[in-house]
Every structure is written in C-alpha cells, then in structure tokens.
Amino acid sequence: MIATTPEQIKALRAAGKILAGVLKDVAALCKEGVTTAELDLSCEHMVRARGAVPAFLNYQPDGASYPFPASLCVALNDEVVHGIPNEKKILRKGDLLTLDAGLSYQGYFVDAARTLCIGECDQQAHKLISATKEALQAAIVVARAGARTGDIGAVVAGIARKYNLGVVKDLGGHGVGSSVHEKPFIANEGRRGEGERIVAGMVLAIEPMLAEGKGDIILDEDEWTYRMRDGKRAAHFEDTVLITESGAEILTA
Ligand code: MG
Numbered sequence: 001m002i003a004t005t006p007e008q009i010k011a012l013r014a015a016g017k018i019l020a021g022v023l024k025d026v027a028a029l030c031k032e033g034v035t036t037a038e039l040d041l042s043c044e045h046m047v048r049a050r051g052a053v054p055a056f057l058n059y060q061p062d063g064a065s066y067p068f069p070a071s072l073c074v075a076l077n078d079e080v081v082h083g084i085p086n087e088k089k090i091l092r093k094g095d096l097l098t099l100d101a102g103l104s105y106q107g108y109f110v111d112a113a114r115t116l117c118i119g120e121c122d123q124q125a126h127k128l129i130s131a132t133k134e135a136l137q138a139a140i141v142v143a144r145a146g147a148r149t150g151d152i153g154a155v156v157a158g159i160a161r162k163y164n165l166g167v168v169k170d171l172g173g174h175g176v177g178s179s180v181h182e183k184p185f186i187a188n189e190g191r192r193g194e195g196e197r198i199v200a201g202m203v204l205a206i207e208p209m210l211a212e213g214k215g216d217i218i219l220d221e222d223e224w225t226y227r228m229r230d231g232k233r234a235a236h237f238e239d240t241v242l243i244t245e246s247g248a249e250i251l252t253a
Pocket of ligand 1: 111112173174205207238
C-alpha cells in the first residue's frame with residue numbers, strides 16, 4: 001500500500017510495534033526441547049492478546065492447495081521459509097531457527113522475521129546470521145523514495161558475495177500494509193537502477209535470505225515449506241518499513 005494519511009501511518013506504526021514485541025517474546029521461548037507447535041500457539045496468543053490478528057493463519061494465496069495452518073512460520077536449518085510448526089518438530093541445541101510472522105492491526109498488515117541459534121551455534125551459523133542481518137540493514141539504507149527495487153537486490157547480493165554466501169533464489173520481499181503480499185516483488189538479487197520505482201508512503205517488507213550453499217530451493221511435499229536443495233542452511237531477516245522522502249522508517253524494529 002501507499003500510506004498517505006496520518007491515521008494510516010499511526011496504525012502501521014502500532015502494528016509494527018506489536019509484531020516486533022511478539023517476535024522478541026517468542027524468541028525468548030526458543031530453547032532446546034520446545035516444540036515448534038508450542039511456539040506457534042504462544043505466538044497466536046500474544047498477537048491476539050495485543051489486539052491484533054495473525055495474518056498467516058488460514059492464508060491461502062493463489063496456487064496454494066490448502067491454507068497455511070499456523071500463525072507462525074518456522075524454518076529450521078536447511079528450511080528457508082513457510083515451515084509449518086509441528087508437535088514433532090522439536091528444537092535441538094545448535095539448530096538455526098527462523099521465526100517469521102505477520103499480523104494485522106486495525107486492518108493494517110506488517111510482516112517480519114528473525115533467525116536465531118538454539119543454545120550454541122557453530123561459527124558458520126554466526127557468520128550466516130550476521131551477514132544476513134547486515135544485508136537487511138544495508139537494504140534498508142538504500143530503500144528510499146526515488147530508488148528502484150533493483151537497488152535493494154544489488155545491495156543484498158553484494159553483501160552475500162562479500163561473505164562468500166549464496167542468495168536464496170526466487171524468494172524475496174514485497175509490498176505489504178493492506179494485505180499480506182502486495183506488489184512490488186523485491187528480489188534479493190538485482191541491478192542498481194532497475195526494477196520498480198520506490199515512492200514515498202510505500203509500505204515494504206524487505207527480507208534478505210542468505211545461504212551457506214548456492215541458493216537453489218525446493219518445495220517440500222507439504223506444499224508450503226521451502227528448503228535448500230543442497231541441504232545447507234539459510235538465514236532470513238525481515239522488517240516492514242515505511243518509505244519516506246529521506247529514507248525508510250523501520251516499523252517492526
Ligand atoms: Mg514477508
């Protein structure tokens with residue numbers, strides 16, 4: 001969406017604040033032995049208790065054969081996005097876990113994701129996490145009125161190259177605000193000056209995903225979970241931002 005009124009911006013800021021708090025509080029529950037189903041239930045309760053509505057629960061985009069059955073997406077290790085929480089999917093020490101959630105508040109949608117380690121992770125996992133975080137920060141710096149979506153992809157891919165990591169292919173950021181997924185699509189690889197023009201008021205979910213391997217993905221039999229084809233790990237950081245004339249305001253910080 002393109003937010004134009006102070007009321008819209010106020011509601012979007014409130015939505016972003018709720019989601020940032022929920023992700024922080026769910027992250028605090030992520031310990032060895034906890035099931036991903038428990039994380040999902042906690043997430044849903046927290047979202048509703050704060051006056052918002054889970055946006056992923058029962059979300060069924062065109063082409064999906066059944067609705068997403070949870071409020072929280074969980075991706076473990078070689079999984080990248082849209083992993084379905086499950087009682088049998090239990091957190092283990094050393095796991096790399098991505099929490100991705102969306103919500104609507106007063107009708108306005110925001111989306112964010114964080115990757116974290118369960119207990120102690122190896123050095124490579126720390127490198128993957130810090131590089132992906134850096135890619136998100138760098139992407140947000142170039143996201144401003146007058147920029148192009150390709151500027152974001154170019155910056156993300158540049159950070160991946162710097163750390164000898166891959167960019168997860170085919171997945172990327174998107175417009176958000178009045179629904180879960182809107183135009184424009186924001187690829188995590190691109191060329192400066194190409195792609196759609198970014199304008200003031202745009203609400204964008206910017207979400208770099210970096211991989212230890214080459215970046216090719218496959219879809220699981222559950223028809224939701226995307227994982228790395230080579231079985232190597234991926235990390236994912238996402239924030240919803242509001243584009244202004246001078247830069248981007250992070251709504252889900
Ligand atoms: Mg997203």
